[in-house]
Amino acid sequence: MFVSRRSRVATLAACATILLATSACGEDKPEEASAQQVRLYGTDGNMLNSYPAELKERASLVDGMKGTTPLVPLPDDFKSRLRAVNPALTDYLYSAETYDAVVIAVLAAQLAGSTDPAAIAKQIVAVTNDGQRCEDPASCLALARNGQDIEYRGVSLTRAGFTDKGEPATASYATLTFDGQQINDGKTEFVGAGIESAASTKTPPKPKKQRPGGNTDQEPLVLGGLLPKTGDLAIAYPPMAAGAALAIKEINAASGALGKPVTWLDGDDGTNPAVAKATVAKHVTDGVSVIIGAGGSGISRAVLPDVVQAGKILFSPSNTDSSLTDVEDGGLYFRTAPPDSLQGRALADVILRDGSQKIVIVARKDSYGEGLQGTVRDELEKAGIANDRLKLLTYEPPADAKAAPVDFSGGAKQIKEFGADAVLIIGFGESAQVIRGLADAGVQIRQ
Incomplete structure (x- = not known):
């Protein structure tokens, strides 16, 4: 006989009540039988194959953990090209973005006919909307050199272009599951979000046709990286670095931009505002027009005033903080990652599909963590989860690599006392300490 999830939960609850009084249901130790098992959930900052290593000898604790990440079904050819750049690659998070x-x-620089960031910025949204469709650097650059309006559709940007705010109008999310201490691709599911009509319809400045032979007086276009080589988000660096390197390789194989090869200057954001600010300052000195990064939303928010003051462009492949949509940026901030207003719905759906009833949302204390935490809470409440069945906790992420690891013992005790059956962990590599803390507190993690 089929039994609904709600009925099954009620039956188990009734059985637990009987246990306390009579040791029924075939168990001699009622207090152990009634112990609550907790399902673990994660987000884009920790649902990576490299994440279990953060738990070292206790890596198996992640098995059964589910989570979401902005991700499209990546073509095998794209993965192969990435591995040609980095043969050791094990994750693809934000590589496409x-x-x-x-x-x-x-492409925006080519259409603008200039390396001037202000001119490039005016073409970025237009590159993705209302032009001749093209899907690879070579064909798109050929159209742009001829002064043709283009509509770029790439690896992550497939359904619709950018909004007026400079971010994707639509997104694809993957539901991932850890199995055997790695992501089980066979269990991955994809879901779309957003609406195509939100894409911009504004008319950009007229594209400039490249003169034969190019402009010999034009300086080469220089892009600078502001990616998390070090720090809490370093686990996401390899796929992002591979994505950037592959793009530069294929662009320059197609004769570059503005008649010259495009230059890439590497740079670390350190998942740390101080490190990121130093990198931005160096990029400004070195004549970078477009800075690709930062990795974390909070880092971008910290460096954006410096970038705007210098008149440069900040273009992140992985910022998801919804509040960045309306940040004061002088028209110089863009992102290929979708805002968490979309991811929050996908996460809430994953949690609710498992029948969870008492949910704790743990987040790193920054704009990314607390922003996504609030969005998921709102979505769960809209779905009927009462406020008294939700609990929000935060933790301070380590200031730098020399700082002591996160101590989540107090939070783990609260979760155990709350009787949670689901814990969503919003964080980066350091969030493994939350899982360790739960296990140390005697919380039974469902696998």
């Missing part, structure tokens, strides 16, 4: 950010920035 990084690739597309670099390509879009270069």
Whole structure:
């Protein structure tokens, strides 16, 4: 006989009540039988194959953990090209978004006929809307050199272009599952979000046709990386770096932009405002027009005033904080990653599909963590989860690599006392300490 999830939960609850009084249901130790098992959930910052290594000898604790990340079904050919750049690659998180950010920035410069960031910025949204459709750097650059309006559709940007705010109008999310201490691709599901009609319809400045032989007086276009080589988000660096390197390789194989090869200057954001600000300052000195990054939303928010003051472009492949949509940016901030207003709905759906009833949302204390935490809470409440069945907790992420690891013992005790059956962990590599803390507190993690 089929039994609904709600009925099954009610039956188990009734059985637990009987246990306390009579040791029924075939168990001699009622207090152990009634212990609550907790399902773990994650987000784009920790649903990576490299994440279990953060738990070292306790890596198996992640098995069964589910989560969402902005991700389209990546073509095998794209993965192969990425692995040609980095044969050791094990994850693809934000590789497509990084690739597309670099390509879009270069195409915008070609259409603008200039390396001036202000001129490039006016073409970025237009590159993705209302022109001749093209899907690779070579064909798009050929059209742009001829002064043709283009509509770029790449690896991550497939359904619709950018909104007036400079971010994707639509997105694709993947539901991922850890199995055997790695993401089980066979269990991955994809869901779309957003609406195509939100894409911009504004008319950009007229594209400039490239003169035969190019402009010999034009300086080469220089792009600078502001990606998390170090810090809490370093686990996401390899696929992002591979995406950028692949884009530059294919752009220059197609004769570059403005008649010259495009230059890439590497740079670390450190998942740390101080490190990121130093990198931005160096890029400004070195004549970078477009900065690709930062990795974390909070880091971009910290450096954006410096970038705007210098008159440069900040173009992130991985910022998802919804509040960045309306940040004061002077028209110089863009992103290929969708805002968390879309991811929050996908996460809430994943959690609710498992029948969770008492949910704790743990987040790193920054704009990314607290922003997504609030969005998921709102979506769960809209779905009928009462406020008293939700609990929000935050933790301070380590200031730098020398800082002590996150101590989540107090939070783990609260979760155990709350009787949660689901814990969503919003964080980066450091969030593994939350899982460790739960296990140390005796919370039974469902696998």
